[in-house]
Amino acid sequence: MTQSAGAVPKASDGYSGWVGWIGFAGVMMMLLGTFHAIQGLVALFNDEYYLVTSTGLLVSLDYTAWGWVHLIGGAVLVAAGLGVFGGQVWARAVGVAAAMLSAVVNVAFLAAYPVWSLMMIALDVVLILALTVHGSEVKARR
Template identity: 55%
Template sequence: MTETESRQTYDEPYAQPRHGQPSGWVGMVVFAGVMLLMLGGFEIIEGTVALFKDDFYLTTRQGLVIPMDFTAWGWTHILLGAIGVLTGLGILAGQMWARVVGIVIAVLSALANLMFLPAYPFWCSIVIAVDVLIIYALSVHGREVRN
């Protein structure tokens, strides 16, 4: 075997995918889409609880970063959740707009949960961690999925 042949054999596993073929990172974008669907569901649940059961959260309104009524926080979370679910579906369909909106929604969700942290610290920490994973997957590997 010549040096050229051995180099081609060695480099093949690391070769770039051919035009039109997805790379192995597509799974990361699908992961982001599924996580955005889950995040939307989490946000809707969190918002619904804030709407219908004000006494569930163990803080005063003054204990929140932005002292708003829990009803206003509930609607904020429900709105973010609904947009998150729709965006997750768009990501799974390979839409470019969904990647951009997904990053924006994940950032807004992380900020909203950071401000809501005094009300429910454990749950908000989990949602913020999911937001960070979504931002990473969409910003680093988002262009792997195209229509």
């Protein structure tokens, strides 16, 4: 049975019920990307917002540099999230790599905003799980 492009696979088409994890992963990638973009914009426009000075961070960069890192990383996550909905393998690979990088960046950002960073790390771990365990179920059958 063939599927049209953009169609959502169903369990009746021979896919497991776990395929919903990929939809979840795509949404989470876009949400995390948006969160990173917001965090980056705050760092760019109001660097006094964060609780510590940039010298108190694990990696000593000014907040302008952190802002650009978060903003660019957020855009990559949103783009890859859109690719996940299309069943693109490259998008899953980018999503896993970006989620790993996001977790590392948020560890470095813990001193500035601990609750936010811990939340982001937890979401990154769930995202990696969803993309690696159930990602292949989205590919359309030939």
